[in-house]
Amino acid sequence: MADRYYAVREDLLPEGILKTEQVKELLRRGEAATVHEAAERAGLSRSAFYKYKDGVYLLEQAGRERIATLSLDLEHRSGVLSKVLGMLAACEGNVLTIHQSIPLQGLANVVVSLETSGLQGTLQDLIERLRDTEGVKKAAVVGRG
Structure with a gap:
């Protein structure tokens, strides 16, 4: 049915x-x-x-945007991406896709597609928390859909 x-x-x-x-x-x-x-x-x-x-x-x-695309520049150190993913999960964001570039000059760009329908707090609050995370050099919303 x-x-x-x-x-x-x-x-x-x-x-x-x-x-x-x-x-x-x-x-x-x-x-x-x-x-x-x-x-x-x-x-x-x-x-x-x-x-x-x-x-x-x-x-x-029903018509609100439910998917956000985030762009992050992360230091090339063990555990930074894991910390970011843990934060996304703790905020009830559901990761749909992850793309990470090869690190250059100690930084890797990571693009995450995130389902935001269950997100605790606002997307802007999440971006601010990510920016305050050790190892995160840049965090921005680059798309919504």
Whole structure:
């Protein structure tokens, strides 16, 4: 059976669906650091959140950009790329592609395509955190789609 989508007025939705979106909003705004904290604040079990999270979103978010392309210049040192990828994962960014150039003069350019639909905080906040990371010499958004 193909996926089917419905636009449903908020007052008709079950409480679990509404609270799932509330949890996602707390995480997006950075008002909760973890799913556990956000779910607790919303009065929703984590298992219910994980059951609904990929199928619930506000209608106005349907058209928002969900993929960002980042360009990073990283020092050619062990662990720098790993640290960057760990930060992306910690912010709930989903890495779609990675391309790394051969290091020249101690720097390697890395281009990352990142799904941002579940990103905790804003994309600009993420870029600032990346710029403050040891070994990252440049971080910028070069495309959205």
